[in-house]
């Protein structure tokens with residue numbers, strides 16, 4: 001990403017809000033493997049990327065991200081995936097493996113994550129933490145700021161509008177402008193910036209950055 005665009009974007013990101021974690025007394029969390037190097041641990045707000053396998057009571061698996069070769073990403077402690085994951089995957093380090101036993105009365109799947117938690121069954125998950133993205137919540141706020149029609153997709157027009165809005169408030173040195181005067185240097189860069197932004201974030205090249213494309217951690221993240 002263009003460093004200048006990055007500076008603008010980072011500067012506009014909102015501060016973090018506070019997340020809450022429910023206490024689930026009947027959830028049984030067992031650590032199967034803990035790497036020796038375990039200094040960075042998962043906390044509320046972090047975006048986690050995990051592989052999991054979910055089993056019903058009879059040990060028949062109902063779902064597996066490994067079989068699909070497609071890990072699941074969610075924000076910890078933010079009521080995104082399931083209540084049991086919000087609680088059971090705290091203080092975990094990359095490479096660590098846990099099982100979570102979730103009695104059926106605690107099985108709650110959030111919208112968009114229904115595949116993780118069939119209701120009416122006791123569930124057992126085998127989970128491996130692949131990545132911790134500490135900037136996840138900032139990206140979340142940023143996405144919402146650009147997504148003016150709230151459809152969880154960013155169009156080029158929305159990004160253009162967003163940049164335009166902020167170009168009217170800032171000059172090339174990052175100083176505030178008076179009277180909605182737009183710096184022509186910024187305007188001349190706008191289409192290039194949008195192009196670079198889409199090259200980076202629009203993984204499937206359909207000219208729409210959907211929510212999952214955007215929040216998926218990139219290896220050269222910020």
Ligand SMILES: [Ca+2]
Nearest residue numbers: 147149151153
């Ligand atoms: Ca949108």
Ligand SMILES: [Ca+2]
Nearest residue numbers: 202204206208
């Ligand atoms: Ca796309």
